[in-house]
Amino acid sequence: VVEAKTTLEPHWLASSICFVADSSTDLLCFEVRDSADAQSIIGHGCTPFVREAAQSDSEAASFAAHLSAGLDLTFEVVPQLPAPPPRPPTRPPPSPVPLVPPLRRDSTAGRVAQLNERFRVGAPASDLESAGVLVRQFDTLDDPAHPWLPCPADQWCAGFGDRWPTSIINTGARHLYYADGKGGVVIAPTVSIFCAYAEDGNSMDGSKVCNPLGGNGVTCIPGCYPKGQECPDIGHAWSCSFPPTQLKEALQAQQDRSDMRARNNEIVIDTSTLVAQMPEVILGFFYISDEAYSRQIRRKFLQFYDLGEEEGPLLVRLDLSSPDAPFSLP
Known part of the structure; x- marks a missing residue:
């Protein structure tokens, strides 16, 4: 279950388009990310794609991006690992020994x-x-x-x-x-x-x-x-x-x-x-x-x-x- 967010959007992977032989329909793979956090991958999945719409991987990815708002995408949620526990506080370094000024040249x-x-x-x-x-x-x-x-x-x-x-x-x-x-x-x-x-x-x-x-x-x-x-x-x-x-x-x-x-x-x-x-x-x-x-x-x-x-x-x-x-x- 993923919390409903308006910031979720698919990121199409041009290198992950799966062309199926003897078929006009292929699978276009994608990742789901939160646009508020570009590094956060929420899930991943694939959706059918009509080959005639584009002839190359890059064209397919570009075309799919335009269609994403109208597609009904289902995807598998990537398990989110728990945040690592905070590091234990380190002991402060010992206070330095105060140093006297260099030997004075006073008379x-x-x-x-x-x-x-x-x-x-x-x-x-x-x-x-x-x-x-x-x-x-x-x-x-x-x-x-x-x-x-x-x-x-x-x-x-x-x-x-x-x-x-x-x-x-x-x-x-x-x-x-x-x-x-x-x-x-x-x-x-x-x-x-x-x-x-x-x-x-x-x-x-x-x-x-x-x-x-x-x-x-x-x-x-x-x-x-x-x-x-x-x-x-x-x-x-x-x-x-x-x-x-x-x-x-x-x-x-x-x-x-x-x-x-x-x-x-x-x-x-x-x-x-x-x-x-x-x-x-x-x-x-x-x-x-x-x-x-x-x-x-x-x-x-x-x-x-x-x-x-x-x-x-x-x-x-x-x-x-x-x-x-x-x-x-x-």
């Missing part, structure tokens, strides 16, 4: 001034760049041979290789984890973070180690509390972590309590995004008291990435007692 003094400006205007914000300057002190979670990289798989600290504890510093946040003058690195604000703490969050706790590394973002988040135990879930800012989308709230929580202002905040970064952006992601090597060690590590960095003295990261002194310009050249 050394100009780059130091930029760090001091970010320190001076930094305040609780949803993005790392507006919050201040992101720094990390050297410790045992570094690659022993390349301290600007996270712990490698063949070291005791391999289980912590997916994260680095760092801190945001600005005029309202002037404390680092180690008070003994350890130096470290200044990190570009283009890395991704796993979570943020208003104070030291003990990100090395055994319950915050994920297998496999990197976690699943729900029941295990490297260095952080799992979903359901984050600060917004429990309603306070201690013994919990803030998700990446609430960096501003974490930094504001530090400012809201005098005891937290007297300590460092902890920003747990995803080291895979750090490694992917080497070497540009390291903006500088800083020292507080031991200039020689930071200078030595910077020299190894320049050699490792084949960088010149002027294009490589800064070597700067960090003095957090300075009102608004803690970074200076040696």
Whole structure:
């Protein structure tokens, strides 16, 4: 059964005219199509055709087309196959790792001034760049041979290789984890973070180690509390972590309590995004008291990435007692 449509019409097939021997009547074959959809074949059939009306296949097809309105055509309906099921949705591609701009050609003094400006205007914000300057002190979670990289798989600290504890510093946040003058690195604000703490969050706790590394973002988040135990879930800012989308709230929580202002905040970064952006992601090597060690590590960095003295990261002194310009050249 075919739904009655005024758009159905026969399409005569010149190559399908069947001439019957010793007969003046032949069979003219046709397809039935919907003129609203020229590619749709509804059915097919044949009808008697008087040979005297035309002498060739092409003439027969042309002549039959003129007669089609007056012919009573019957045809066999072509079975319509069901439409194929929709393709399952594909998983969206992972978000690309943000890339830092190429190494800047600003003067050394100009780059130091930029760090001091970010320190001076930094305040609780949803993005790392507006919050201040992101720094990390050297410790045992570094690659022993390349301290600007996270712990490698063949070291005791391999289980912590997916994260680095760092801190945001600005005029309202002037404390680092180690008070003994350890130096470290200044990190570009283009890395991704796993979570943020208003104070030291003990990100090395055994319950915050994920297998496999990197976690699943729900029941295990490297260095952080799992979903359901984050600060917004429990309603306070201690013994919990803030998700990446609430960096501003974490930094504001530090400012809201005098005891937290007297300590460092902890920003747990995803080291895979750090490694992917080497070497540009390291903006500088800083020292507080031991200039020689930071200078030595910077020299190894320049050699490792084949960088010149002027294009490589800064070597700067960090003095957090300075009102608004803690970074200076040696």
